[in-house]
Amino acid sequence: MNDKLTDIFNEIRASYESTLGKRAFHSANAWRSKKEEPDIMRSQFAVDRDRILYSGAYRRYHGKTQVFSFTNMIDEEMTNRNLHIAYVSQISRTIGKYLKLNTELIEAIALGHDLGHCPFGHDGETALSQCCEKNGIGEFHHNIESLHIVDHISRKGKGLNLTFQVRDGIVSHDGEVHNTQLIPQTNKTEEDIQNYIYAKKAGQDLQFMPVTLEGCVVRITDTIAYIGQDIEDAIRFNILTRDELPAEQVAYLGNTNSQIIETLIKSVIINSYEQDFIAFDKETSEHLLALKKFNYKRIYTDENVKKSNSIIYRTMPI
Known part of the structure; x- marks a missing residue:
């Protein structure tokens, strides 16, 4: 490769690494189940991000709905899975930047975290789970399923032979569970992930930290990305009006998405800066x-x- 190009890549990569805080996870410390030659232009997490972004599973985000399963046929502005992924990626990278964390790792996890989501949102997931059982x-x-797809x-x-850290972030996200504080499980192993999968599929209710x-x-951002947007979609779909929103929460959190x-981003940054959680x-x-x-x-x-x-529950078994 051209020496000048190599120098440019090395200079820019070093510049990026210098912006990371002491609690950030560095690409050089990541590992894959199958070793690969380093990419001269991209970090390991940038490679993972691109593999996810250009995968067939990522393209299948398009058209998958969130809460309102059939409204996209009559209103193209209703939120779909593709938009949710973009929102999670943008919000989590914003938080990561101000916490001096590795935004390339954040972006890779964010883009891949819902790859296994089935059509028709959470009703679709419930219906499919019933069929599986x-x-x-x-x-x-x-x-x-997201991890199963990439693996x-x-x-x-x-x-895709993704790094352990990206794979773990994908399988460890859970926007349905409410957490005030998330403390990473830094000693986690591949065996821990497989044990979690086995127990979760067997119906055990587990807390599994990244x-x-x-x-x-990314896990805490999942909720930030959907909580207000689902309200906006519900108002657009005439499920409720803005005046019906709970006054106490509106006064504290805000009246719009x-x-x-x-409000939520600022809370996370203030309370997480220079912390191990x-x-x-x-x-x-x-x-x-x-x-x-x-x-x-x-x-x-x-x-x-x-x-x-x-109709989802009637047709899913077919």
Whole structure:
């Protein structure tokens, strides 16, 4: 390779590495199950990001819905899985930048964390899980399927050979579980991941923390990205009005998706800076949990939403 080009790559990479704080996970410390020659232009996490971004599984994000399964046919501005991934990636990289963490690792995890999500959002996941259990293969969980895709399905069964840290971040995300504080499980092994998968598919309720702070950022961001956007979609779909939002949470978190995101991002940055954990402050966490409960009651389990999604449970076994 041209010596000047090599010098440029090395200079820019060193410049980026110098911006990382002491708690960031460095690409040089990452590992893969199958060793590879280093990429002169990209870090290991940049390689992972690109493998995910250009995979067939990533292209299948397009058209997969979030909460409202069939509205995209009549309203193209309703949120789909592809948009959610973009929001998680952008928000988590913003948080990571101000915490001096590795944003390349964050981006790779964010882009891959929902690869295994089935169509029709969480109702689709529930319906598919019921089918899996009836056929004796255990519960279906999209985070586990996401890892299965990058390990065993992509590249015609060869897998993407991603780094352990990205794979762990993908399988360890769980936006449904509310956490005020996330402390990385830094001594995690491949055996721990496989034991988690076995137990989770068997129906055990487990807390499985990411191995890196970067993975914790993506996990906490998953909720930040969907909580306010689901409200905006529900208002757009006439499920509720803005005046019906809980006054106490609106006063604290904000009245729009943009305001809610800003409040939550600032809380994470303030409470996580130079810490060995990723966290909201207690008051913000309590308001977020209250808003999440409101969403479950007024949006996710709304009679009209469930009625429109009932066809999923009838057709999934087919």
